[in-house]
Amino acid sequence: MEGVVDVNMFDMAIKAAGILFEPERLFFLAVGVVLGLIIGVIPGLGGLVGLALLIPFTFDMDTYAALAVMMGLASVTMTGDTITAVLFGIPGTISSAATILDGYPMAKRGEAGRALGAGFTASVLGGLFGAALLFISVPVLRPIVLLVGSPELLAICLFGLSLVAVLSGGAVLQGLAAACIGLLVATTGEDVQTGELRWTFGTLYLWEGIPVVPVALGLFAIPELADLIINRKPISQDSTMDARKGQWQGVRDVFQNKFLMLRCAFIGAGLGSIPGIGGSVIDWVAYGHAARTEKNVENFGRGDVRGVIASESSNNAKEGGALVPTIAFGVPGSASMALLLGAFILHNIVPGPDMLTKRLDVTYTLVWSIAVANILGAGICFMCANQLAKIASVRIGILGPIVLSVVFLGAYQANRDWGDFYLMLGVGLLGWFMKRVGWPRPPMILGFVLGGLIENYMFISVQRYDWDWLYQPAVLVILAVTIYGIVRPLVRGLKRVERPVRRTTFGINPITPDIVFSALIFAVFAAAFYHAGSWEFVAQVVPRAITGAGLVFTSLLLGLQLFYALPTREAERGTDSNEGPVKARIFDITEDFEGLTRQQVRSRALVFAAWCLGILGLIAMIGLLCTAIVFLLVYIRFQSGESWRTTLAVTVPVGILYWGLFDQLIDVHWPYSLVGNLFPILRTELGIF
């Protein structure tokens, strides 16, 4: 049988350990780990940027050292990203978006230490699980990968999409409509079937679709920052738990939930091994799985440590999985694996069947690298967690602008185009309003990351097999599980019907922001539905199906909002304060603006928006890097009213860090600015204008 290994696996594994555990190679592994952690922490920078950065240096390195440094980096970016997710509610890399749902509320409660402890522990155990799974499955890797075809992938994606129902919590219609927004956004760009340019509005930027990083930053980071700045309070206002103690509590939490951790690590490694299903999907599937299978989930989305464990164990396990198709077939399992594959070729390592027989030493060196890197990465994080947790209590007038400037720098790494800024701010505005009116955002990001895949796999499956794709055994099983997952809660709900005392009289409710928002989204769906009609039939099928569904959901929602007083909304009406609106339970972070009047919220939101637009204007004038630094200086000194001493003490080191990291190390090609146009010599000499 193909892929059967007669070489003694364990001998090879020990040989590989001997290879890796040489001081020089371990040193390079450690270098990779430190870089990986830093890159993970900074939003917008992920394994892809990190590895692209490393490749030139690995060129002249010994092969195993090169693999060690690269795997070291790739394995721990998902450990580092936990920090940003927990402390700021911003995904450090796209793989940790689900971590914020519970990690961030925990930090707000003063449990940052616990969330980080749980996150790091789940990360390292997940990572080790992925490595172990890779280790034992070497003999059957190829046959397993060959089992998964486009129909199976389609079924898996549909299963992922079905989690929208779970992630919507109590706001089902809002969640479904949000998922439709995500799906619709995913249809942007050149349609592969017809070459039709959908929603590109004459720009080249949108031609190849919408990049995920600015969308994720816009959807989660911008609203979080806006609310922090509106609130003007530190992220963590009361420290209920000593950070060090909390950290150990987090470790204990993981062991108390070891089966959840194992299940999610399995999901991570399994889905990670399927090319096309990347980090942007996996954490949500794991989170949805946890929310669906665990008991007493009422605190999910409000700081339940199990949410952090689910997301973090899955995203670290995925790199082990992603290696599977990379080494067995030369097909990258993730974007970072594509670069690793490039490094293979540079180092004359040929992926394919040989990696599972003659070159098992290389394969096992990779496995060991993942394992050691995960332990090392989590160890470093644990050591720093105490200090890190304190960041949450830093004055927001200082922290806010730093994070905002990093977010701008990070978003620009997507396509290195002005479009990245517009996209992030546009989605940010949408995200902020969604947060205000209680629309859950996770379904939107899930719809977005799965939308393109579903359309593709559907067309491939139908073109290739017509409707026979439905009858493949694996497809039937996955679809059955999907349907069971959707139907079971409905049936349960019906059985347990407790008729709440509801107002049964129908009348016309006063127009509220919720209604205006729903109406706007309805209008967008309607316009998109109409516009899609001008394309070739094949290009319009999916967008029209999505917008059609969106129209149904939003019109139902509008009907309810206009004519039927939902009990969940009643408390919100008729008060001027923002105190404690009883919202439907959704799996998303909410913000209550305790003690602020609507007027205050509104005016501070406008000030925040003005700062964002100001940043754009400044970028156009003096370039992105200078803007990031000037903005920090001006904001901290004048908006936050800090002393010049504090302002400079923050701005100077952060500025040097930005310059060193983005300009010198990553060698970012900066957007052109007015100053650079006026003085071209500055552009050629300094490169930052």
Next chain:
Amino acid sequence: MSRGSLALSGLASVIALTAVVSAPAVAQSAEKYYSKNKLVIFHAASAKGSYGLHSRLLQKYLTKHIVGNPKITLQFMPGGGGKKAANWLYNLAPKDGGTIAVLLKTMAEAQAVRAPGVRYDMRKFKYIASVGPMNSVLAIWNKTSPATTIEEMKKKVVILGSTGKTSVTNICPQLMNRYLGTKFKVVMGYKGMGPIMLAIERGEVHGRCGDVAGIYGGYPHWLKNNLSTFVVHMGLNDDPLMPGVPRVLDLAETPEQKEVFGFFAASAAIGRWYVAPPGFPASHLAALQKGFMTALNDPDYREDLKKRKQVAVPVTGKELRKLVEVTLTASPGTIAKARKVLGLKN
């Protein structure tokens, strides 16, 4: 003139002072310029693909052979089917000698067929050199394919994987179906060549049309144990990686077929090319042309390529200009036919 602007910001004034101190770059000789400045190579592709890989292999030889031994840095600008980088190089890139780009081979073709999004005039670019042709090959998986020769493929349906309508993975079979009577069925939507290769091994599709060097570099097991057959390639000239494999041009029976096949083959012959923006200083261009050709012919570089089962068949800037001219001066009839193959509405 600059006084008003200087007053705008303290920052600008500091930098402007630096500007006054440093001499204008263009006036320098190429050697002096490259000994002080780095050479930035933009790629109309993402960092993870074969374009970056080839430049990385070439990088140190360029530093060695270009006068002044410049430091080389690589930048990546994918998007718009390669047109984003071409538009940028034409309209916005600095023209001081420090910035060049690797464009996609289809940029001249895109201009000729008036594809949407073209905002450049290919004739005004300056051509440095090409590593060699990038020939696409129709490769078939023997175990699953119902046919392995062109004659059989005219009778039986062979299913090919494709990334999308405007990609070579689709254009090549469409061209053959239209002009040679083959019966390829194209399944579109794969996210890159890797997933197509996997789909082939899995039996989902029977083969694919795409870059041949990729098979040698990434999937060498394809070449063993009679697993695959190279049926025909899309190149203009014979390819050392595919001895004995016919060109699609060899299969042309009518002048019309020859003309259309030739039009697409010219792009393949352009291959992995290094291009400078219009207005690039002539002395710097000459220095780069010489440096690139020497680097591409360096025995050590060739040895590096050979180890990775790749080859270089360097094409000079002059030859590239000829190839571009052939594409741009194609007859309106050929253009109309090419537009049809490419699925552009006439």
